Amino acid sequence: MARVLTPRAEDFPRWYQDLIAKAQLADNGPVRGTMVIRPAGYAIWERMQAEMDLRIKAAGAENAYFPLFIPESYLKREAQHVEGFSPELAVVTHGGGKQLAEPVVVRPTSETVIGEFMAKWVDSYRDLPLLLNQWANVVRWELRPRVFLRTSEFLWQEGHTAHASEADARAYARKILHEVYEDFLVGVLGIPVLVGLKTARERFAGATATYTLEGMMGDGKALQLGTSHELGQNFAKAFDITYTSAAGGVEHAWTTSWGTSTRMLGGLIMAHGDDNGLRVPPRIAPVQAYVMVVKDGEGVTEAAAKLRDALRDAGVRVGLDDRTDTAFGRRAVDAELKGYPVRVEVGPRDLAAGNATVVRRTGGAKTPVAVTDVVSTVLAALEADQQALHDEALALRDSRTVSVGSLGEAIEAAASGWARVPWSAVGAAGEAEANGKGVTVRCL
Amino acid sequence: MARVLTPRAEDFPRWYQDLIAKAQLADNGPVRGTMVIRPAGYAIWERMQAEMDLRIKAAGAENAYFPLFIPESYLKREAQHVEGFSPELAVVTHGGGKQLAEPVVVRPTSETVIGEFMAKWVDSYRDLPLLLNQWANVVRWELRPRVFLRTSEFLWQEGHTAHASEADARAYARKILHEVYEDFLVGVLGIPVLVGLKTARERFAGATATYTLEGMMGDGKALQLGTSHELGQNFAKAFDITYTSAAGGVEHAWTTSWGTSTRMLGGLIMAHGDDNGLRVPPRIAPVQAYVMVVKDGEGVTEAAAKLRDALRDAGVRVGLDDRTDTAFGRRAVDAELKGYPVRVEVGPRDLAAGNATVVRRTGGAKTPVAVTDVVSTVLAALEADQQALHDEALALRDSRTVSVGSLGEAIEAAASGWARVPWSAVGAAGEAEANGKGVTVRCL
Ligand SMILES: [Zn+2]
Ligand SMILES: [Zn+2]
Numbered sequence: 001m002a003r004v005l006t007p008r009a010e011d012f013p014r015w016y017q018d019l020i021a022k023a024q025l026a027d028n029g030p031v032r033g034t035m036v037i038r039p040a041g042y043a044i045w046e047r048m049q050a051e052m053d054l055r056i057k058a059a060g061a062e063n064a065y066f067p068l069f070i071p072e073s074y075l076k077r078e079a080q081h082v083e084g085f086s087p088e089l090a091v092v093t094h095g096g097g098k099q100l101a102e103p104v105v106v107r108p109t110s111e112t113v114i115g116e117f118m119a120k121w122v123d124s125y126r127d128l129p130l131l132l133n134q135w136a137n138v139v140r141w142e143l144r145p146r147v148f149l150r151t152s153e154f155l156w157q158e159g160h161t162a163h164a165s166e167a168d169a170r171a172y173a174r175k176i177l178h179e180v181y182e183d184f185l186v187g188v189l190g191i192p193v194l195v196g197l198k199t200a201r202e203r204f205a206g207a208t209a210t211y212t213l214e215g216m217m218g219d220g221k222a223l224q225l226g227t228s229h230e231l232g233q234n235f236a237k238a239f240d241i242t243y244t245s246a247a248g249g250v251e252h253a254w255t256t257s258w259g260t261s262t263r264m265l266g267g268l269i270m271a272h273g274d275d276n277g278l279r280v281p282p283r284i285a286p287v288q289a290y291v292m293v294v295k296d297g298e299g300v301t302e303a304a305a306k307l308r309d310a311l312r313d314a315g316v317r318v319g320l321d322d323r324t325d326t327a328f329g330r331r332a333v334d335a336e337l338k339g340y341p342v343r344v345e346v347g348p349r350d351l352a353a354g355n356a357t358v359v360r361r362t363g364g365a366k367t368p369v370a371v372t373d374v375v376s377t378v379l380a381a382l383e384a385d386q387q388a389l390h391d392e393a394l395a396l397r398d399s400r401t402v403s404v405g406s407l408g409e410a411i412e413a414a415a416s417g418w419a420r421v422p423w424s425a426v427g428a429a430g431e432a433e434a435n436g437k438g439v440t441v442r443c444l
Numbered sequence: 445m446a447r448v449l450t451p452r453a454e455d456f457p458r459w460y461q462d463l464i465a466k467a468q469l470a471d472n473g474p475v476r477g478t479m480v481i482r483p484a485g486y487a488i489w490e491r492m493q494a495e496m497d498l499r500i501k502a503a504g505a506e507n508a509y510f511p512l513f514i515p516e517s518y519l520k521r522e523a524q525h526v527e528g529f530s531p532e533l534a535v536v537t538h539g540g541g542k543q544l545a546e547p548v549v550v551r552p553t554s555e556t557v558i559g560e561f562m563a564k565w566v567d568s569y570r571d572l573p574l575l576l577n578q579w580a581n582v583v584r585w586e587l588r589p590r591v592f593l594r595t596s597e598f599l600w601q602e603g604h605t606a607h608a609s610e611a612d613a614r615a616y617a618r619k620i621l622h623e624v625y626e627d628f629l630v631g632v633l634g635i636p637v638l639v640g641l642k643t644a645r646e647r648f649a650g651a652t653a654t655y656t657l658e659g660m661m662g663d664g665k666a667l668q669l670g671t672s673h674e675l676g677q678n679f680a681k682a683f684d685i686t687y688t689s690a691a692g693g694v695e696h697a698w699t700t701s702w703g704t705s706t707r708m709l710g711g712l713i714m715a716h717g718d719d720n721g722l723r724v725p726p727r728i729a730p731v732q733a734y735v736m737v738v739k740d741g742e743g744v745t746e747a748a749a750k751l752r753d754a755l756r757d758a759g760v761r762v763g764l765d766d767r768t769d770t771a772f773g774r775r776a777v778d779a780e781l782k783g784y785p786v787r788v789e790v791g792p793r794d795l796a797a798g799n800a801t802v803v804r805r806t807g808g809a810k811t812p813v814a815v816t817d818v819v820s821t822v823l824a825a826l827e828a829d830q831q832a833l834h835d836e837a838l839a840l841r842d843s844r845t846v847s848v849g850s851l852g853e854a855i856e857a858a859a860s861g862w863a864r865v866p867w868s869a870v871g872a873a874g875e876a877e878a879n880g881k882g883v884t885v886r887c888l
Contacts, residue, residue, distance in 0.1 A: 027561065030518065031548050034511035036561055039576070042508050064486050067478035068512075068550075068581055068597050069534070074474065087541035090513070092550065095596075096585035097531035104475050106512075106536065106550070117471065117480055126767075132483070137512055137581065141540035152539075153512050323570075 007275045012219040023337045026147050033145035033152030043286035055180040061131040066113045069104040074112040088140040106139040114160045115239030124244045133159040148266030156261035162253040169254035173228045176258045177211045181226040190281040190390035191215040191271045196443040208232035214442045216397040217270035220417040222442045228258035278339030281389050282382040287319040290340035296324045297348025304346040314375045362388050414439040451719045456663040467781045470591050477589035477596030487730035499624040505575040510557045513548040518556040532584040550583040558604045559683030568688045577603045592710030600705035606697040613698035617672045620702045621655045625670040634725040634834035635659040635715045640887040652676035658886045660841040661714035664861035666886045672702035722783030725833050726826040731763040734784035740768050741792025748790040758819050806832050858883040
């Protein structure tokens with residue numbers, strides 16, 4: 001087979017870029033740093049949203065929508081943030097055909113406006129906890145953009161909650177971390193993640209604790225796939241989120257915030273993709289089984305359509321490719337690129353023997369199967385390959401993680417993977433030193 | 445019962461505003477003209493999206509996502525549009541901490557950027573039809589904003605499709621009109637709509653035909669709830685969307701576009717709301733049955749929770765209110781305001797007799813029902829009241845629509861409702877005259 005992508009071992013960033021273009025997942029937008037998410041990419045994002053949203057609602061949060069535009073003055077409330085965001089902000093100075101009296105900022109996050117409204121909506125302890133989530137686009141100007149990983153505009157969900165006690169806020173930040181994010185990333189995306197605390201240096205501005213979920217990508221590097229923050233009473237004090245307690249006193253609430261974004265699409269690609277293209281775990285795949293007509297022949301197209309229907313009736317998300325005016329080899333390469341978990345190839349020769357060929361994207365096995373057994377074979381393959389992708393990612397992580405005792409060894413190990421090192425051997429000073437060498441402490 | 449809202453007959457716009465505030469559907473955002481969609485309002489929008497999205501996908505379109513920011517130069521491509529939009533545009537002049545070389549516009553629609561990418565993606569007749577849809581926020585600066593109806597930022601879906609022939613484009617614009625929009629508005633929202641063509645004067649800039657769906661609101665006025673446009677080859681010529689035909693020639697594609705927005709939330713409120721609050725048709729209601737504990741008593745809370753579970757098991761979307769520390773009367777007024785289709789009230793006296801009270805928001809009937817019959821009674825009420833709301837809206841429309849023969853009579857009739865008048869009695873000149881008197885020709 002001709003080489004379709006730059007091999008990962010040769011140039012991982014180039015492989016990533018090639019794959020996104022050739023699998024038609026996304027394009028660069030006309031304004032630098034923005035992206036167009038094409039149907040094949042967006043369909044995965046829609047399924048990510050649906051799976052996450054189920055879990056977010058099960059955790060008791062409700063969705064709402066806050067405005068894209070934020071008055072500049074709001075950002076000044078939270079001094080730490082303005083400093084953090086200012087170079088990242090997109091500022092609207094003209095609207096309605098004239099210059100605005102006060103410029104407005106395109107939200108880099110909705111936390112300030114949500115804080116403002118939480119303060120209005122929370123009155124008594126009966127209004128707590130207030131559990132809000134939003135699915136939206138946000139803008140942070142990027143000087144070195146990379147599709148899905150760092151884009152000037154991205155799609156995300158941001159949760160913001162207010163509680164009557166520190167214990168309740170902490171429990172909720174951890175509930176989201178484990179029951180929503182970890183459950184989704186491991187169980188659906190098949191990405192084993194390290195879950196833990198960030199160091200003080202890496203903590204979110206204003207947070208008293210930042211929890212992170214870190215996945216290992218195919219090049220041995222870490223990608224942060226989600227974060228959940230305890231904000232103590234810092235945020236409530238900045239936004240005056242107070243409530244009357246049962247005892248009658250006025251108290252500041254305890255808040256949390258948590259988020260995941262279209263960066264997860266980048267994580268999915270880099271955790272599971274191989275030199276032939278994307279590999280999509282069956283549970284998240286918009287198309288789980290792809291029925292392909294190899295070439296025309298008596299009853300071939302009809303048999304393929306019947307298999308498509310039988311798979312659909314069995315609850316499989318299924319696609320059909322009967323474009324026999326395009327060479328089969330080209331279509332097969334394309335199917336590999338797009339990462340459909342299972343292909344069912346139907347051709348005249350196989351069919352004459354009562355068979356179709358089941359091809360598994362993970363592992364690559366090609367097996368002739370009696371037409372009557374295709375559905376059960378596909379169902380079993382989807383189940384097995386969900387696990388296989390997870391296990392392969394876990395094996396990679398294990399093979400590229402070493403336990404060391406000193407900072408020097410850890411920095412050396414980070415060149416090709418991860419290092420597990422006692423925090424007592426690092427400390428804040430060691431962390432600063434490692435940062436200077438391009439190595440970060442990801443998770444405590 | 446104390447008056448909760450300004451009565452509709454007294455001041456319809458005021459009633460609308462009161463209802464949105466008291467049912468906690470939305471708030472005004474901090475930047476003029478923007479809105480915060482609160483959980484009770486957003487839950488309805490989410491269900492609108494889900495129902496519409498199913499139908500859009502069944503019609504063959506795929507979702508994608510295009511950037512929020514559009515280079516100013518793109519808008520100049522389509523001269524008609526720049527003139528149309530210029531005073532509505534929000535312009536970003538600063539990003540990344542400095543002034544931008546070319547200002548970017550916050551999308552008032554994505555059609556220009558989608559046109560640009562369609563031109564890249566369409567090559568041969570095999571790439572057609574290209575059927576794209578996007579769910580996104582858009583910005584059009586509003587000087588006289590009204591929540592849900594006219595806001596500077598709103599949420600919508602915009603479909604854009606390219607076809608190989610005029611006939612195919614026309615058939616698709618009509619398919620969306622009928623199979624997606626009309627089916628949803630009538631069948632799910634229970635709003636009878638007039639479906640037809642706009643006059644040349646009211647047509648979308650660049651369109652060769654604009655189809656509209658018009659609903660009558662509680663004040664007898666019309667609200668446009670969706671549009672579908674045939675754009676001929678105008679748009680393809682502006683954006684160079686060409687394809688190689690089977691015969692080998694290079695042709696311009698034929699395109700369509702179509703959209704609906706959060707304005708539908710305003711339509712839902714104004715079509716079905718009454719002086720006690722919102723009435724949500726059961727098929728769209730996030731909470732279809734609301735189980736309320738009237739007051740504490742032996743086994744009352746347990747019985748209510750059991751009914752909640754039984755209803756949920758029967759597939760009903762159900763809420764439970766056991767906040768017995770708040771007066772029941774206040775909670776009942778609130779439930780009316782929020783428009784839950786059916787309430788199941790559980791109190792000690794009823795329960796001692798083995799009963800609960802089923803209260804229907806539409807019609808207002810309160811019926812004691814044996815606890816064992818609650819589920820079947822609720823299911824029947826939901827079915828019946830979906831129809832009842834539709835029929836009530838249809839009866840209103842019929843009673844406030846008159847058939848007249850002249851323009852003068854039509855203008856007079858429009859003061860209190862709609863007039864059906866032969867186009868031959870109006871014509872372009874008559875339409876201009878009517879417009880001068882605040883009357884528009886809505887639908888041919
Ligand atoms: Zn903060
Ligand atoms: Zn146009």
